[in-house]
Amino acid sequence: MGGGTDSGGDSAARRTLTSDEANRLAITRFLNYQAGGRAVTITVPSAAGGLVVTGSVDYRAGIGYGVVRGAGRDTSSDGLIQWTAATVLVHPMTDAPATAPPAPPASGWYRRPLQKSGSALDSSLAIALGLGSxxxxxxxxxxxxxxALVGKDRVRGHSVDVMTGPNVRARSETSSAPGSNSSSAVRYWIDGDGTMYRVRAGVASESQPVVIDFDDRKYVPVRAAPGVTPAG
Known part of the structure; x- marks a missing residue:
């Protein structure tokens, strides 16, 4: 997930946010939207080894696109993936590239509704889309x-504060109110300007959280696959 330690923020430093910290947390999703989009790596938990999605999310159009690969498992799920809040499209590939081609293939996509519950992948994709406002x-x-502030960390050379905050978990996956349980609350790794570098969130279908890293890779604008209508 990149450099830096991940203590999870369970430290004696847990305390209520200061005014400055609350302001930074309040704007962090808005900054993603203002940027247009961010390069992301989504680590999806699974007892079978998990999946990793490497790509970009366009926060204005409400579309994500990238490469999905199995982690510690077979390659049956490997390929390209594109998603909106309602739809997931997958393009299986036996030899998936390291990065998705800028222009999605014109054919070979399989479309399905995004599952609101029971799928760690779909919950993770929905959470990633929810990190812009x-x-x-x-x-x-x-x-x-x-x-609350729950710790400090470093992510790929960036000094960040670890905070619990607005719960972006898919509504049907939510098991508790925002901030009511330190183990289930969404955690944000945010720098002094409010820039988001990492998010960790629980999904009801898995015991381990999804981790979304906002990479230093250049954001590549997302082009919609055939039949996908951007939200914006």
């Missing part, structure tokens, strides 16, 4: 909802 969150309400 066209407006900041309410900084005054975050501490009231249990947002």
């Amino acid at each position: 066209d407006r900041p969150d309410n900084a005054e309400l975050l501490p009231q909802n249990g947002a």
Whole structure:
């Protein structure tokens, strides 16, 4: 998942957010939206070894696109993947590339609805899409909802604060209110400017969390696959 340790933030430093910290947490998803999109690596948990999606998310159009590979398992799931809040398209490949081609293939896609529950992959894809917002969150309400500073870390050379905050877990996957349980709350790794570098969130179908890393790779604008309509 890149450099830096991941203590999970379970430290004695857990405390209520300061005004500055709450403001940074409030704008972090908005900054993703303002940027247009971000390069991401999504590590999806699974008892069979998990999956890794490497690609980009366009937060204005509401589309993600990348390469999916098995981690510690066979390559039966390998290929290209594109998704929206409602639909997942997969393009199986026996020898998947390291990065997705800028222009999605014109054919060979299999389309299905995005599952609202029971699929760690689909829950992870939905969470990744939810990490952008066209407006900041309410900084005054975050501490009231249990947002807290739970530690400090370094991610690929960036000094970050680890905070619990707005719960972006798919609604049907949610088992508790935001911030009500430190083990289930979504955690954000955020720098001094509010830039998001990592997010960790629980999914109901797995015991381990999904981890979404915002990479230093250059963001490649997402082009919609045939039949996909951007949200924006």
